[in-house]
Amino acid sequence: MSILIYAESAEGKFKKVAFEIASYAKKVAETLGTTVTALTINTEDVSELSKYGVDKVLKVSNDKLAGFNAKAYADVIKQAAQQENTKLVVLSSSTNSIYLSSLLAVSLEAGFASNVVGLPVSTAPFQVKRNAFSNKAFNITEINTEVKVIGLAKNSYGIFENTSTLAEEAFSPNIGDNDFGIKVESVEKTSGKVSIADADIVVSGGRGLKGPENWGLIEDLAAVLGAATACSKPVSDLGWRPHGEHVGQTGKPVATNLYIAIGISGAIQHIAGINASKVKVVINTDPEAPFFKVADYGIVGDAFDVVPRLIEKLKAFKAQNA
Amino acid sequence: MKILVCISHVPDTTSKINFTNGDTEFDTNGVQYVINPNDEFGLTRAIWFQEQQGATVTVVNVGGPETEPTLRKALAIGANEAIRINATPTDGFFVAKQLAEVIKNGAYDLVIAGKESLDYNGGMVPGMIAGILEYNFLNSCINITVEGTNVKAVREIDGGKETVSTTLPLIIGGQKGLVEEKDLRIPNMRGIMTARTKALNVIEPVDAKVNTKAVKFEKPAAKSAIKMVSPDNLDELIDLLHNEAKVI
Numbered sequence: 001m002s003i004l005i006y007a008e009s010a011e012g013k014f015k016k017v018a019f020e021i022a023s024y025a026k027k028v029a030e031t032l033g034t035t036v037t038a039l040t041i042n043t044e045d046v047s048e049l050s051k052y053g054v055d056k057v058l059k060v061s062n063d064k065l066a067g068f069n070a071k072a073y074a075d076v077i078k079q080a081a082q083q084e085n086t087k088l089v090v091l092s093s094s095t096n097s098i099y100l101s102s103l104l105a106v107s108l109e110a111g112f113a114s115n116v117v118g119l120p121v122s123t124a125p126f127q128v129k130r131n132a133f134s135n136k137a138f139n140i141t142e143i144n145t146e147v148k149v150i151g152l153a154k155n156s157y158g159i160f161e162n163t164s165t166l167a168e169e170a171f172s173p174n175i176g177d178n179d180f181g182i183k184v185e186s187v188e189k190t191s192g193k194v195s196i197a198d199a200d201i202v203v204s205g206g207r208g209l210k211g212p213e214n215w216g217l218i219e220d221l222a223a224v225l226g227a228a229t230a231c232s233k234p235v236s237d238l239g240w241r242p243h244g245e246h247v248g249q250t251g252k253p254v255a256t257n258l259y260i261a262i263g264i265s266g267a268i269q270h271i272a273g274i275n276a277s278k279v280k281v282v283i284n285t286d287p288e289a290p291f292f293k294v295a296d297y298g299i300v301g302d303a304f305d306v307v308p309r310l311i312e313k314l315k316a317f318k319a320q321n322a
Numbered sequence: 323m324k325i326l327v328c329i330s331h332v333p334d335t336t337s338k339i340n341f342t343n344g345d346t347e348f349d350t351n352g353v354q355y356v357i358n359p360n361d362e363f364g365l366t367r368a369i370w371f372q373e374q375q376g377a378t379v380t381v382v383n384v385g386g387p388e389t390e391p392t393l394r395k396a397l398a399i400g401a402n403e404a405i406r407i408n409a410t411p412t413d414g415f416f417v418a419k420q421l422a423e424v425i426k427n428g429a430y431d432l433v434i435a436g437k438e439s440l441d442y443n444g445g446m447v448p449g450m451i452a453g454i455l456e457y458n459f460l461n462s463c464i465n466i467t468v469e470g471t472n473v474k475a476v477r478e479i480d481g482g483k484e485t486v487s488t489t490l491p492l493i494i495g496g497q498k499g500l501v502e503e504k505d506l507r508i509p510n511m512r513g514i515m516t517a518r519t520k521a522l523n524v525i526e527p528v529d530a531k532v533n534t535k536a537v538k539f540e541k542p543a544a545k546s547a548i549k550m551v552s553p554d555n556l557d558e559l560i561d562l563l564h565n566e567a568k569v570i
Contacts, residue, residue: 197481249335
């Protein structure tokens with residue numbers, strides 16, 4: 001009956017989203033009077049999960065699962081759910097978890113709600129609030145199946161400590177060869193940089209930067225803040241920055257703690273993509289730019305004047321608060 | 323190669339989002355509909371396969387008669403034929419079940435769906451089709467080439483990308499990168515004229531379970547007013563971010 005989460009890790013360390021879904025599942029488990037079981041795949045040290053309320057860990061160690069494979073991973077989670085007689089599976093909204101979630105929902109014959117942004121509105125009937133219309137609205141979805149799968153939107157609940165006693169158990173699922181129809185040939189990581197998906201802070205530049213040669217400003221500010229860099233759609237369309245950095249409705253969604261928009265006017269599609277961010281700062285020469293209507297803090301000023309001074313001030317601030 | 327492109331009929335990205343009937347229904351009043359952008363990238367890549375490798379391209383949508391202009395637009399862009407499954411797309415699994423039926427009966431080799439529609443943002447239909455049919459599935463696909471039945475494709479991952487190999491039949495959840503914005507096609511007059519004579523077959527849905535139901539909609543709460551900071555007082559901004567917003 002326990003709630004099952006899939007606690008993702010990379011290079012042996014849990015991702016932050018694992019702690020967020022653990023915190024979330026614990027809260028729901030308390031409401032339902034049940035416990036939280038986490039499934040881990042090839043993670044040696046799982047003790048950190050006890051900080052966030054996980055009661056039991058099913059540890060899978062298997063060389064076949066060394067690299068992520070959506071079908072195989074979904075299959076493993078399904079078997080864990082069945083062994084635990086789970087009625088609710090909670091997944092994160094990482095690219096990999098989104099990838100496997102719909103496969104898992106079909107194999108469990110579970111109703112699935114993605115992009116969930118808060119605790120269940122009601123548990124009987126089971127209703128959750130989710131993002132819809134690209135962050136322009138919410139939608140309350142009712143799941144009517146016995147087994148349910150939900151995907152929690154990143155940064156929508158938060159990480160809460162809740163110490164528990166963790167029972168560890170080895171779990172050896174059956175892994176069929178037909179799970180490996182997709183073979184990974186190579187992985188290319190954007191090295192040495194914070195990815196938009198993992199970042200707490202994102203610094204984003206628009207056409208106001210006037211050209212790719214000025215991106216040092218964005219990168220320097222990001223470096224001081226430990227932030228990822230991003231850009232608006234026109235900037236990626238012009239080829240100033242790679243498409244992987246384009247954030248907005250047709251680019252990457254951003255749900256970060258702090259989003260700093262520099263020289264971005266704030267077209268409705270851009271705002272839709274970044275609106276789930278908690279705090280938004282805009283720096284723009286045009287006081288009429290639509291971004292000022294949605295931001296929390298604004299500066300009317302020229303990026304080429306403001307940003308270098310901001311970088312120096314932040315360096316001093318960081319040195320003081322280090 | 324037979325390609326099926328799944329098309330969602332969604333409000334234009336600039337649409338104002340409102341609800342009616344006690345916030346239980348999307349207000350279609352004054353809303354312009356378009357091909358879901360993620361689907362349009364996939365459709366454009368499919369047309370590339372048609373022109374370069376002789377593929378046939380069918381587009382399909384689950385929806386009422388009001389969605390036909392969107393399918394006609396896909397035909398005008400170059401798809402060979404269209405299918406409309408005459409049902410309201412109530413839930414991701416229901417839609418996936420309808421599409422799976424069409425795919426099975428039509429023996430399609432490659433199925434391209436957008437990784438997510440911009441209305442309900444479920445992001446589940448392509449994976450569910452793959453789950454139902456037990457076909458190979460690649461999500462967040464940003465590049466694909468096909469030789470015979472061998473496929474090389476690239477998937478976007480958090481903080482990078484990975485290159486994979488697989489075989490047909492295959493279902494992909496596509497997005498920008500399959501083609502770029504500049505590659506998207508605006509239908510020309512000839513395309514629009516020929517689209518009128520192309521087949522748009524309407525079929526009835528099969529029975530399928532509806533696992534989830536959208537019961538209500540809400541609009542985000544009004545935002546509190548912005549705090550303006552003078553460009554000559556950046557210390558104030560740092561103070562606000564540190565002490566008030568607590569984000570640095």
